[in-house]
Amino acid sequence: METTFILIFILFPFFQTYNAISNNIMVTNSSNITCIPKERQSLVVFKQGLTDESNRLSTWTGVKCCEWEGVGCDKRNGHVVKLDLRSPLSFIDYYISSNTRRSWLKGKVSPSLLNLKYLRYLDLSMNNFTGQNIPEFFGSFKYLEYLNLSFSGFSGVVPPHLGNLSRLEYLDLHLLYRYDMVPLSYDVSLMVKDDLQWMSLLSSLKHLDFSGITIGNHIDWFHPINMLPSLLTLNLALCDINLSFIKFINFTSLNSLDLSFNGINSTFPVWLSNLSSLEHLNLEKNNFHGRISDFIGTLSSLSSIELSSNQLSGPIPPSLSGLSSLRVLDLSMNQLSGPIPRSLGGLSSLRVLDLSMNQLSSPIPRSLGGLSSLRVLDLSRNQLSGSIPKSIGQMSMLEELQLSVNHLSGGLPKSIGLLTRLHELSLYINQLSGSIPTSLGELSSLFKLDVSYNSLDGVLSEIHFMKLNNLVVLDLSENSITFNVSPNWIPLFQLNYFRASSCNIGPQFPNWLQTSTYIIDIHLSNSGIRDSIPEWFENITFHLGFLDLSENKIGGNLPRMRNPGIVAVNLAQNLFNGSVPTHLCEWSSIRLLDLSNNNFSGVLPKCVGNLIHLQVMDIKNNTLTGDVPSSLGFLSNLESLHLSNNKFKGNLPVALQNLTRLVTCDLGKNLLTGDIPSWIGNKLSKLRILNLQSNNFMGKIPPKLCQNNALQHLNLANNNISGMIPHCIYNLTGMIVTSVDFQYYASPYEENIESYIKGIQLKYTKTLKYLTSIDFSSNQIIGEIPDVLMNLAALNNLNLSRNLLSGQIPTRIGNLNKLESLDFSMNLLSGGIPQSLATLNFLSYLNLSFNNLSGQIPFGSQLQTLGDPLAIYGGNNELCGPILLRSCNRKSLPDTHVSDEDGNIEIEDFWLLITIIPGFVVGFMGFIGSLYFIKEWRLVYFETIENVYSWLVVWIIVTLTRIQRKIF
Structure with missing residues (x-):
């Protein structure tokens, strides 16, 4: 929605009323009028109670108070009749500019103002009177016609004494910026207590704005306000109110009504049809339901309709075309369906059309091209199909075009170049194809172009950017576009956001980017760059917040960045080499650091402990050496740590127990030694992924590990772990229920883990939340498989192979009914295979080979589809059954x-x-x-042979040791 136009429509009644009141108040700043001494002294006392950091009241000196800033006097008798101390801030400055807030007046409103008995106009809005209630004595100004306390910081209860202001025409107490519903920057709340009966006494009231004030759905607001026949504007946004079921109303002169953000659950109120003068209607963010035609059929005078975020259904009625004065139509975020009626093209006065986030289908009608006055067209997030009509070029006044998240196909029409007033063009997530027309270069007003996630191809050359001197946002991501400009090209624009992932930007790093010295976001993942990062890159990093150059072939050293405010850096899957430089420790605000899959070597600098805001560190698949720095323990916000497939050695530092927010700990495939620390279980309580595979850990599995009830993936494979599987393993309740998504603030990082499952190495990313796994394979674990292990019903992978486990397979193995992969091979298990194994309907991989199992193999439809029986049951000479062609008799x-x-x-x-x-x-x-x-099969085969050999060696050694103990 175009905020500029909406503000005009909402504020229009304010200016209208303001002018009317100002014309009725005869004020002057002439030196011919003598200021009443008593009133002047009252103003001085009032000023003494204020804090004025910007010296707005610097003119309040001397005896001529009628010439003071914000003070107006009646030219006949010199009485102060106007006090306008509204802050000079705009709405936007009020929220985003902390420096300009110095212009706020602060302090207390002195009761000395009571001496201004003839006051007609009082405006204290846009100031900060935090900590005090609206003064009750305001109800004593019997001549007051205008009262504006909006955004002034008053809190508490709205005083019913305001009901004494029988001449009041304008009352504004609103607390919130209407369109974003942004709360004030300080703690402010106003409420109505008991009732609003006093409101019915304000018989002259024309403008009432209580937006953001809590009235409550238990209070009858409707009947008191219904007694105000002169009311023109009624704004009750975000007041927690309900509607009364009433058919007749008195405020029939109403021309502006705002009941938005109340969550009103109702059908269309019947009394609205009696508002024949209504021009502006805002009911957005409620639960009004019914067919859209029931809402607007009789409101022929409307020039602004905002009904977004309700539950309106049915097609858009063609009767809308009869609203000849309509300038704003916002029906977004409803449940509207069907096609967009061609008749909308007849709304010649329409400036804003927002039908986004509905269920509209069919092509965009060509007739919309007749909306020659349209400034904003938002049809995004629907189910529109077909191509973008050529008639779009007829909307010569269009400034914003939003067609994203639909099913639009075909190419961009050349007529798009006729929209020379266009500021924003958003077409992302569609099925558009073909090349971008060169006429795009005519859009001299364009500051945002987003065509990401389509099927566009072809070449973008300098001619496409010929007149785009205002371009700030350029998003070409996930297309097949080739960016082809000369090496010496200097663009007319300076980008803040440049995203071109999966496009062809390379092979050289884009030299033209060096002119964008205010760039904030660079996403060039998988963009065909085969170059080193140039020296000038450091000069454009002052404001850089997000950098993604992953999945390229960028070599050389890690780039230096001069912005300590960087938030995310992703340089994964490149050819960076050398040591990890210490200058990255200067990125004090960084939350995501991904250097994985490169050629970094040397030690990880200790200063990484300075990155205290870091949430994700991924440096796996490099050749880093040395100890794991204990300084990592300072990263108290860390949620994901990947150090796997490097050459880290030594014990895990105890300081890592301070990482209490850690969710993923991936330390596999290193040279780490020592016992598995027990603090992993009782300190890292949020840990869901623990990978310690392929290291040199020894000793027993610590029982405290069982205290981690969030754990869903536990991989201790390929170590030197001995002892028994602890009985407390049933406490791993994270393996009983399915976990939720892995979501970190440091988006767009996608959590990932590699694991050997179903006989092959697999990488889990989007499906990681479904992985619930235990892998203790290739260790020296003895004893029986604990029966309580069968309580972990969410397990889909269980691998205990290549150990020294004995005893029988638990009969309750069938309890693991989500199991997809089961590997008990190369152990000393004996006895029969439980019949319950045949009930595992999701099982797709099974390996029980090389044990001492005996008896008949259970029969089940799933077991008969698992592949080669010799690979599954081989090495168990006492097993029999039809699947082995071996009779059990x-x-x-x-x-x-x-x-x-x-x-x-x-x-x-x-x-x-x-x-x-x-x-x-x-x-x-x-x-x-x-x-x-098949190379992969060959590698697996010989790896299996090697594992069998290793198992035999271990078995012989253990057997000889047992014999030796018995002899000696």
Whole structure:
């Protein structure tokens, strides 16, 4: 919505009333009028109670008080009739400019003002009288016609004494900036207590604004206000009110009504149809429901309709075209459906059309091109299809065009270049294709262009930017656009935001970018850059907040940045080399640092502990060495830490226990030693991902690890861990229920983890929230598999392979009904396979090979689809069943299937052999061929052979040790 136009419509009644009142008040600053001494003294006392940092009241000296700033006197008798001390701030300055707030008047309103008995106009708005109530004595100004205390900091209860102001025409107490509903910067709240009956006494009232004041849905506001026949403007936004079910009203002269942001749950109020003079209607952010045609069929005088964020349904009625005075139409964020009626093209006076966030479908009608007065067109977040009509170029006054998040296809029409007043063009998330027309270069007023997430291609050259000297935001992300300009090109614009991820910007780093010295955001991920970062890059980093150059082939050293306020740096998957420089420790505000998948070497500097706001540190897949710096313990805001696949050594520093917000701790594939610290369990209570695989950790699994009830992925594989699986493992309640998304403030970082699951190495990103896993494989863990492990019902991966586990597989294995991958191979397990295993309907990978299992293999439809039985059950000579072609009634194939009692081969067994042998030969040759042609299979096969060999060595050593203990 175009704020400028809306402010004009809302403030118009204010100016209208203000002018009327000002014309009726005969004031003067002439030196011919003598100031009443008693009134002058009252003003002096009032000033003494104020703090005036900007010296706005510097003229309040001498005896001529009628010439003082903000003071007006009646030219007949010299009485003070006007006191206008409104702050000179604009609405926007009031919220975003802390420096200009010095112009606020502060302090207390002295009761000395009571001596201004003839006061007709009082404006204390846009000041800061925090900590005091609205003075009750304001109700004593019996001649008062104008009272404005908006944005003035008063709090408490609205005094009912204001009901004594029988001549009052204008009353404004609103607290909130209407359009964003932004609260005041200080703690302010006003409320109505008991009732509003006193309001009915203000019979002359024309303008009433209580926006942001809590009235409450238990208070009857309607009937008192309904007694005000002269009322022209009624603003009750964000007042927590309900509507009364009444059919007849007295304020039929009303021309502006604002009941927005109240959450009113109602059908369209019948009494609205009686407001024949209504010009501005704002009911947004409520729960009005029903068909849209029921709301606006009778309001023919409307020039502004705002009904966004309700539950209006049905198609947009063609009858809207009858509202010939309509300038603003905002029906966004409802449940409107169907096509956009062609008749809207007849609204020749329309300036703002916002139909965004509905369920509108079908193509955009060409007739909209007839809206020659339109300034804002927002059809975003619908289900519109088809192409952008060429007639769009007829909207010569258009300043903002929002068509994003639809299903629009085809190319951009050349007529887009006719919209020379266009400030913003947003077309992101559609299905647009083809090249961007060169006519785009004619849009000299354009400051924002966003065509991201489409299927655009072709070349962008200098001619596309020929007249775009005001361009500030350029987003081309996730297209196939090639950026082709000369190396010496100097653009007319200076960008604040440049995003071109997945476009072709390279191979050189964009040299033209060096003129954008105020750039805030650079996203050039996967943009084909094969260069080092130039020296001039440091000169454009003063204001840089976000930098993403990931997935390129950028080499050299890490760039230096001169802005300590940088928030996010992503340089992953490049060719950066050398040591991690200490100058990155100057980025004191950084929240995301991703240097993963590069060629960094040397030690991680200790000064990284200075980055106290850091939430994500990812430096995995480099060749960093040395100890893990204990200074990491100072990063108290850290939520994700990735140091895996480096060469860190030594023990984990105890200081890491201070990382109490840590959610992901990925330290796998390093050279770390020592015991697994017990503080991981009782100090890092929010930890959900713990990866310590492929290190040199030893000792037992600490029982305190079980205290971490948020843990959902625990990987201790490939270490030297001994002892038994602790019985307390059932306390890992994070593995009983599914966890929520991984969301960090440092967006757009996507949490990720690698794990060996289903026999292959997998990387989890978007699906990480669904990964619930335990991997204790390739250790020296002994004892039985705890039965309580079967309580972790959310597990989808359980890997205990290549250990020294004994005993039987728990019969309750079927309780793990979400299990997708199960690996118990290369242990000392014995006994039968539980029948409940056959009930695991999601199981897609199973490995029980090389144990001492016996008996019949359970029959189940899922178990019969898991692949090669030899890979699953091999090395268990006592297992039998049809899937192994081994009868469970005889001990071996030669004794039970080949000869009869006389040593002769039975016919049925003979044919069985005839069937088996060729199948074995074909299968074996196919297996050998697969190993020859498929590299991944070949690597897995030989890795398995190596693991079997390692297991045999460990088993022999353990067996010899046991024998030695028995002998000695």
